[in-house]
Amino acid sequence: MSRETILELQNLSVEFRTRKSRQPFLAVDDVSFQLMRGETFGLVGESGSGKTTIGRTIVRINEATHGQVYFKGRRINGVIPAALDSEVTRRIQMIFQDPMASLNERAKVDYIVSEGLYNTRAYNDEAERQGKVEAALRAVGLLPEFASRFPHEFSGGQRQRIGVARALIMEPEIIIADEPISALDVSIRAQILNLLAALQQDKGLTYIFIAHDLSVVRFITDRVAVLSKGKIVELAETEELFSYPLHPYTQTLLSAVPLPNPVVQRKRRPLIYDPSQHDYTVDKPRWAEVRPGHFLWGSEPELDTWVAMG
Amino acid sequence: MLSREPVLQEISPDLFTLAGYDQEAAERTGYSDYSYWGATLGKFLQSKTAVVALIVLGVLLIFTVIQPYLPGQRDPNVINLNQETFRQLRNVRPGADFWFGTNSIGQDLWARVWRGTRTSLMIALLVATWNVTLGIIVGAIWGYVRRLDRVLTEIYNVLDNIPTTIVMTLLAYMLRPSISTMIIAMCALGWVSVSRFVRTQVIIIRDREYNLASRCLGTPTHRIITKNVLPYLVSVIMLRFALAVPMAIGSEVFLTYIGLGLPLQIPSLGNLINEGRQIMMIPAMRYQLIFPAIMVSLITISFYIIGNAFSDAADPRNHT
Amino acid sequence: MAETLLSVRNVVIKFSLRGRVLTAIREASLDVQEGQTLAIVGESGSGKSVLTKSFVGMLDANGWVDSGSIMFEGEDLATFKSAKQWSRIRGKKIAMVFQDPMTALNPLRTVGKQIEETVTLHQQLTGHSAKQRTLELLADVGIDNPGDRYYQYPHEFSGGMRQRVVIAIAMSCQPRLLICDEPTTALDVTIQAQILELIRRLQEQHKLTVIYITHDLGVVAQVADKVAVMYAGDIIECGLADEVFYNAQHPYTWALLSSLPQLGVKGQRLFSIQGTPPNLFNAVTGDAFAPRNPSALKVDYILRPPVFNISPTHYAKTWLLDPRAPQIEPPPVIRNLHQFAGGQARA
Numbered sequence: 009m010s011r012e013t014i015l016e017l018q019n020l021s022v023e024f025r026t027r028k029s030r031q032p033f034l035a036v037d038d039v040s041f042q043l044m045r046g047e048t049f050g051l052v053g054e055s056g057s058g059k060t061t062i063g064r065t066i067v068r069i070n071e072a073t074h075g076q077v078y079f080k081g082r083r084i085n086g087v088i089p090a091a092l093d094s095e096v097t098r099r100i101q102m103i104f105q106d107p108m109a110s111l112n113e114r115a116k117v118d119y120i121v122s123e124g125l126y127n128t129r130a131y132n133d134e135a136e137r138q139g140k141v142e143a144a145l146r147a148v149g150l151l152p153e154f155a156s157r158f159p160h161e162f163s164g165g166q167r168q169r170i171g172v173a174r175a176l177i178m179e180p181e182i183i184i185a186d187e188p189i190s191a192l193d194v195s196i197r198a199q200i201l202n203l204l205a206a207l208q209q210d211k212g213l214t215y216i217f218i219a220h221d222l223s224v225v226r227f228i229t230d231r232v233a234v235l236s237k238g239k240i241v242e243l244a245e246t247e248e249l250f251s252y253p254l255h256p257y258t259q260t261l262l263s264a265v266p267l268p269n270p271v272v273q274r275k276r277r278p279l280i281y282d283p284s285q286h287d288y289t290v291d292k293p294r295w296a297e298v299r300p301g302h303f304l305w306g307s308e309p310e311l312d313t314w315v316a317m318g
Numbered sequence: 319m320l321s322r323e324p325v326l327q328e329i330s331p332d333l334f335t336l337a338g339y340d341q342e343a344a345e346r347t348g349y350s351d352y353s354y355w356g357a358t359l360g361k362f363l364q365s366k367t368a369v370v371a372l373i374v375l376g377v378l379l380i381f382t383v384i385q386p387y388l389p390g391q392r393d394p395n396v397i398n399l400n401q402e403t404f405r406q407l408r409n410v411r412p413g414a415d416f417w418f419g420t421n422s423i424g425q426d427l428w429a430r431v432w433r434g435t436r437t438s439l440m441i442a443l444l445v446a447t448w449n450v451t452l453g454i455i456v457g458a459i460w461g462y463v464r465r466l467d468r469v470l471t472e473i474y475n476v477l478d479n480i481p482t483t484i485v486m487t488l489l490a491y492m493l494r495p496s497i498s499t500m501i502i503a504m505c506a507l508g509w510v511s512v513s514r515f516v517r518t519q520v521i522i523i524r525d526r527e528y529n530l531a532s533r534c535l536g537t538p539t540h541r542i543i544t545k546n547v548l549p550y551l552v553s554v555i556m557l558r559f560a561l562a563v564p565m566a567i568g569s570e571v572f573l574t575y576i577g578l579g580l581p582l583q584i585p586s587l588g589n590l591i592n593e594g595r596q597i598m599m600i601p602a603m604r605y606q607l608i609f610p611a612i613m614v615s616l617i618t619i620s621f622y623i624i625g626n627a628f629s630d631a632a633d634p635r636n637h638t
Numbered sequence: 639m640a641e642t643l644l645s646v647r648n649v650v651i652k653f654s655l656r657g658r659v660l661t662a663i664r665e666a667s668l669d670v671q672e673g674q675t676l677a678i679v680g681e682s683g684s685g686k687s688v689l690t691k692s693f694v695g696m697l698d699a700n701g702w703v704d705s706g707s708i709m710f711e712g713e714d715l716a717t718f719k720s721a722k723q724w725s726r727i728r729g730k731k732i733a734m735v736f737q738d739p740m741t742a743l744n745p746l747r748t749v750g751k752q753i754e755e756t757v758t759l760h761q762q763l764t765g766h767s768a769k770q771r772t773l774e775l776l777a778d779v780g781i782d783n784p785g786d787r788y789y790q791y792p793h794e795f796s797g798g799m800r801q802r803v804v805i806a807i808a809m810s811c812q813p814r815l816l817i818c819d820e821p822t823t824a825l826d827v828t829i830q831a832q833i834l835e836l837i838r839r840l841q842e843q844h845k846l847t848v849i850y851i852t853h854d855l856g857v858v859a860q861v862a863d864k865v866a867v868m869y870a871g872d873i874i875e876c877g878l879a880d881e882v883f884y885n886a887q888h889p890y891t892w893a894l895l896s897s898l899p900q901l902g903v904k905g906q907r908l909f910s911i912q913g914t915p916p917n918l919f920n921a922v923t924g925d926a927f928a929p930r931n932p933s934a935l936k937v938d939y940i941l942r943p944p945v946f947n948i949s950p951t952h953y954a955k956t957w958l959l960d961p962r963a964p965q966i967e968p969p970p971v972i973r974n975l976h977q978f979a980g981g982q983a984r985a
Contacts, residue, residue, distance in 0.1 A: 054826035055797070067534045097536035110527040113354075114549035127536035160352055163914045164682075174531070193681040194853050198897040198910030205907070220827065223856075226982050227899035227908070247982070264831040266856030268898055269978045270879045273859040278831040334962045337934045357656070637656075 014214055015043035015066070015100075015182060020075035020085075022061050035061040037238035038075070040295070043182070048208065048215040050225040050246065052261075053235030059218045062235075063184040066216070067102050068093070079182075094128055101175035105187040107167035111159040117170055118155040121145065124178045144177040145170075147210075148203060165196035172203065176211075184216045189224065201228055222265045226250050231301075234258045237283075240295075244302035254304055254318040257281050286310070354634065358553075361631035368627030375620040382439065385432040394429035394585050409603055418609050421593060431609050434585040438567050439617070441497060441586075445504045446562035452505075453512025454555060458543045460513060461520025474514060482507045486569065490578035500580060504569050512558055519551050553632030560625025564618035571614065587614050640671040643815060643847050644693070649706030649716065651685075651692055651871075660919050662688045664871040664926075665706065670815070670847055670864070677850045677858040677879075679894070680868035683915045686851045689868070690817045692716070694732050695724035710815075730760050733808035737820040739800035743792040749803050750776075750788030753810060760811040775806040780836055798829035802836065809840060816840075819851045834861055855898060859883065864951075867891050870916055870926035877952030884976050886968060887946075887954040889931045895972045902971075905985040909969060925957065933958070933966045 022036040036058040043049050051059040064070045065085065066077055077085040084096050101124075104110035111120055121141050124130075131137040142152040148169040159167055168188065175183055185204065189197040205228065207213055219225050225232055226246055233243040234257065242255040253259045260281035267273045286293070291307035298304050298315050306314065362368055385391060392398065398407045398420060406424035410416055418427035460470040489503040523529065524547070532542050548555075567587060573579050574588030575595075582589060587610050594607025630636055651663035663685045670676050680686040691697050693708060695718055708715040711731065718724055736742050744752055753772045757763055763771055769788075776784035779802040792800055801821060808816060818837065822830035834857065841848055850861055858865055858879070865882040867875040867890065875888040886892055895901070896909035913930045916922060925931070928938040937957050946959035957963055967973070 054828065064530070069530055069533055094536065097534075102531070102534045104527045104531055106527055110531050112528045112532070112546050112549075115545060119545075123532060123537060124535035127538070158354075160354070165914070171531070174535070178535070194855075195681060195893060195897050195911040198899075198902075198908040199912075201899065202907045202910060222827070223898070223900045227902050227904060247984075250982070260828060264828045266831075266854070266860045267978065267980055268855040268859050268883070268895070268900060269975060270859040270862070270883050271976060272979055273856065276860075278828070278835075281828065334935050334937060334957065334960065334964065336964070337928070337936045337939060352656075360656075 012045045013042045014045040014080060015216075016078040017041055017062070017066075018076045018078070020062070020065065020077060021073050022058070022065055022070055023073040034238055036065065039235075039238070039240055040075075041233055041240065041243060043214060043216065045181075045214050046208075046212060047230045048217055048228055050229035050232040051216060051218045051235060052220065052222060052225050052232055054220060054261075056237065057235035058238040059220075059235050060186055063102065063186050063216060063218050066184060067100055068096060097124065098128055098130065098178050099180050100182045100184065101178050101180040103168075103171050103175050103183060103185045103188045106191045107164045107171060108191070110171055111167055113159055115158075116155065117145075117157055117159065120159070120170060121155070121174050121177055123174065128178070130178070140177055144173040147176055147207065148173045149199075163196075164192050165199055168192060168196075168200055169203065172200075172207075176207065179211075180213070182214045182216065184218065186218045187220070188217075190219070190221060197224070204228070222250075222262065234261065239305060240303075241305045242303065244299070248299070248302055252299070252302070252318050254298065254302070254314045255306065256285065256314070352637070354637075357634075357637040358628075358632045361636055362627055365627045365631075367623055371620040371623035371627075374616060375624065378435075378616060378620070379439075382432060382436045385429075392426040392429045394425060394433040395583065396426070397424045398426060399424065409597075409606075411602065412605055419605050421606055422597065422603075427590075427606060427609060430585045430590060431587075431613055434587045434590045434610065435613050435617075437497070437580070437584060438570055438587040439563075441501055441504075441570060442563045442566035444501055445508060445566040446559055448501075448505045449508040449512055449562055450555065450559045452509040453558070454516050454548070454551075456509065457513035457516025458520055458547060461517035462524055462539065462543055462547065470517075474510065477507060477510050478514070480507065483572075486573060487576065487578060490573055495578065495581050497580060497584065500570060500573065503573065504566055508562070508566075508569075512562070515554070515558065516551065519554055520547055523547060523550055553629050556632070557625045557629035560621045560628065564621045567614060567617060640673055642669050643672045643674075643710070644668075644670040645707075645709040646689075647707045647709070649689070649692065649708060650704040651688055651697065651701060652704045653698070653701040655700060655919075658919050661704075661921075662701070662871050662918060663692075664918075664922065666868070666871070666873045667706075668866050668873055668876055670849065672814075672847055673841070673845055674863045675841065675848045675850065675861050676864045676866060677852060677862035678866045678868060679852060679855065679858055681853060681915065683870070683918070684868040685871040686868050687819055688871075690734070690819060690849060690851060693815075693817065694728045694734055695721075696728070696734070729756065729808075729813075730811045731813055732815045732817065733811070733813040735801070735804055735808050735816065735818045735821050737823050739797060739804050739824070740792070742804050743800060745792050748789055748791055749795070750790075753803070753807050756807050756810045771810075775810055776803075778809070778840070779803070779806045780832075781806075796829075797825050798832060801825065801829075801833055805833075805836065805840070809844070812844060813846070815847045815849065817849045817851070820853075821850070822857065823852070823854070830857070837861075855894065867894070870922065871918060872926065872955065874927070874956070875954040877949070877954075881949065881952040885948070885952070886972070887948055887952075887959055888927075888956045889933050889958070890927045891954075892968045892972060893931075895975065896969045900980070900982065901975075901978065903983040903985050909971065925955075935963060 018040050020036055020039045021034065023032040023034050025032040039062060051062060053059045061070055065072050072085040076083050079096065079100065082092065084092065118141060121144055122137055125137055125140060131140060141155055145152050145154060150166065150169055189200050192200065208215060217225065217229055229246045232246050232249050233240045236257045242249065242258045253262055260279045263279040288307060291309055293305055293307045295303060295305055296311055298311060304311055304314065399405065400407055407420050408422055408424050410420040412419040416426055416428060418431055421427055460466060485507055486503040489506060490499055493499040529542060529546050532546055570586065570588045571591055574592045579588045579592065580586045590610035591607065594610060597603045598607050646666060646668050648665045648667055649663055650661065650665055653660045653662055666689055678686045692703055693715060703716045706716060750772055753775055754768050757768050757771050773784045773788060776787060781787050781799060781802055795803065822833050825833065837848060840846055852858060862879045865877065865879050866873045867888065869890050875882060875886065875891050882891065886895060893911045899908060902908040911930050916926050924940050925938040925943050928934040935957050943955045943957045945953050945955055947953050958966055
């Protein structure tokens with residue numbers, strides 16, 4: 009893993025307005041982080057934390073309200089030239105959560121996997137396109153003959169692999185995996201995780217792994233950011249975060265994850281997190297590096313307390 | 319807890335050795351042979367009323383087309399004269415000579431009914447095609463392109479509140495009575511309700527993950543609409559079309575009722591029903607109303623049944 | 639020794655689907671003691687939901703119990719045919735909580751009215767006393783300000799609170815058995831912890847017996863006294879939680895435990911089972927798990943394994959327990975499961 013920054017978010021905020029509500033809903037609140045080439049970066053949070061919105065804003069499905077997204081130094085949010093937009097489409101791709109909903113049921117697997125190629129005209133002739141489809145299917149462990157079938161003929165795990173092939177065929181540098189395994193059966197999850205790890209090795213991919221399942225995150229990521237209500241409250245290397253969680257929200261989250269060990273788990277009691285414990289009227293919170301590579305969001309007194317207790 | 323001794327003591331010991339693991343066999347177990355259109359067709363054919371309606375409609379349509387070429391058919395506009403007295407054969411009751419009888423000026427009602435059905439069906443099919451096509455185009459754009467939503471909704475609110483009857487009446491009154499006038503009148507606002515319906519359906523599927531995936535892959539809006547959205551709407555589109563045909567025939571009958579129908583030389587179901595209505599009170603001549611009315615009923619009921627049965631069959635939730 | 643509340647023996651459940659017959663449950667048996675918590679673990683297609691739906695007569699219209707018995711309070715539920723018979727049991731003695739609280743509640747009626755509906759129906763309380771009971775139930779499941787919340791609609795509640803309301807409805811007639819079908823899968827992990835704690839408390843207070851259906855082994859470890867592992871419509875291993883976790887005997891249970899990411903070694907492949915579960919339209923010969931089992935014996939493809947007792951409370955249906963079978967060790971990652979306290983191994 010090199011230290012090259014391939015993607016950077018600066019003060020990203022995303023608001024959602026509906027015609028009815030007066031207050032726009034702030035899904036992402038002033039989020040900043042850097043993504044290093046070759047790493048697997050985890051975005052963890054519960055529902056409403058904004059993690060999915062961040063992923064969708066990076067691939068330009070959602071619009072950023074404030075802040076910037078930089079890809080290899082160039083800004084890719086907002087209005088950008090068509091050529092750059094096309095490049096973003098190629099270089100940054102997404103894998104979606106629900107294999108039953110993320111494939112077009114009425115289209116053949118061949119069309120589904122080639123869709124991105126058609127859009128960016130990234131092939132010279134029909135033979136080349138078919139070759140790419142075949143290679144993509146093989147890379148995810150599916151047989152090329154599956155190209156002429158429809159999605160409903162496949163199981164959840166196979167469909168998710170078709171989704172991966174669809175992203176892979178674009179030869180991206182970054183893949184944003186939005187809860188890629190939460191909708192799958194437990195034994196199939198391992199298949200997909202192994203596949204993603206193997207592809208990363210093979211093709212030098214960088215992943216943003218969005219999840220709410222902390223045990224998976226611990227296994228697959230190099231660094232993790234914990235999100236709460238649109239803000240990153242803690243960011244650190246994975247083992248560091250899981251061994252020394254400092255923010256009370258992170259601690260609560262970890263304490264709530266049950267361990268598959270009956271004797272131990274029965275004795276554990278989950279912590280309760282009270283958001284109102286943060287009083288930011290006097291001491292304003294800041295983003296601070298409290299241990300090497302370990303960042304926290306909190307006011308000065310809070311940071312002191314948490315580090316001392318941790 | 320249960321406990322059983324192994325059933326057969328004769329299981330030979332060598333069966334208790336490792337069987338060797340076949341990866342291929344493991345992958346083979348996950349294939350399903352469900353086909354959407356196959357299941358739709360199967361479900362449709364299960365409904366006996368739908369199949370009967372389909373047969374009735376099919377026979378009707380075929381007969382409408384071939385009837386003029388059958389031997390012994392009369393021209394619908396010819397006034398039939400008694401060969402001896404040379405008087406008009408008015409209001410002859412149905413019998414061996416005139417299967418549906420004749421009307422008040424001696425025209426063969428059998429020929430007129432079939433010619434009228436042909437005319438009315440043609441008008442209805444053209445109108446239905448136009449309304450559904452335009453309705454889909456407008457509805458799909460309205461539903462999918464968020465920025466146009468407000469504008470189109472306002473336009474819709476205006477158009478929807480115009481009483482279609484008045485528009486049809488005005489148009490039919492201003493232009494001279496003819497087939498094209500009738501078609502224009504019914505096409506003017508007929509598409510509006512279809513577009514509203516399509517828009518609702520499009521909104522439901524617009525933000526599903528597979529559409530987000532397409533956007534993420536850079537698929538242009540028009541291709542998302544044609545390849546991602548519309549194929550899901552086929553069943554509801556077929557239903558709207560199937561219902562639009564009898565609605566058009568009904569509109570035509572209505573317009574004829576209020577005096578704005580086709581010219582009398584062109585037999586249509588509307589004209590025939592109108593003529594029949596005028597002498598309805600005389601029991602001996604009621605047949606002039608009954609025959610065209612039966613034809614309208616058959617067509618309307620068949621289309622309704624087929625449309626609904628198909629729509630139910632095309633809903634994947636009913637595919638068990 | 640607690641009394642056996644529910645006793646299921648050799649139940650076979652079939653469905654008729656697109657003209658063919660699918661055998662969803664193939665001779666499953668289990669016992670649940672009063673006050674016990676049973677967790678049924680399995681993946682999609684294993685039949686865990688189907689089995690529990692048969693306990694409350696909620697099989698789809700194209701399904702039926704083909705043979706076997708479901709004894710509850712001296713009656714055989716498998717013989718029930720009419721809605722009238724089920725109305726004495728369903729919602730009254732056996733209640734169910736489903737996965738998605740949003741679709742379990744009527745969005746057009748206030749929460750108070752929905753709870754009151756069951757209270758009135760089953761307990762014949764009316765008017766003021768029905769409302770009192772409703773408020774009691776709301777407080778019991780941990781909803782603050784029951785007086786105000788009574789008048790609110792489901793969409794004004796968060797996911798966790800809605801699930802509490804669903805539990806309140808289920809508890810409204812003091813059932814003896816509560817079946818929870820993936821009650822926390824759609825909820826955040828912190829809310830999940832609260833809901834599991836709530837159910838545990840209700841269990842203590844009301845001497846409730848609970849059956850959990852889940853695929854999350856962490857949840858199982860937390861709540862279960864007894865665990866039943868299902869695969870392809872059969873219960874292939876059943877025992878006390880400690881027995882199943884620390885002394886699993888069936889290769890499928892081994893595979894489930896081994897594929898947990900917590901037990902994986904970072905940087906190495908995670909253990910995974912190849913292939914997919916069998917198509918239950920076809921009759922299954924031998925052990926249903928055989929094609930996916932690297933330690934399958936030849937006999938697994940020929941004869942269905944019978945029940946082998948490992949202890950009075952623990953059984954498994956695998957030929958590996960036959961004395962003639964070779965000694966096969968469980969995968970190394972799960973041999974020391976009892977020592978696992980949360981860390982992640984690294985290569």
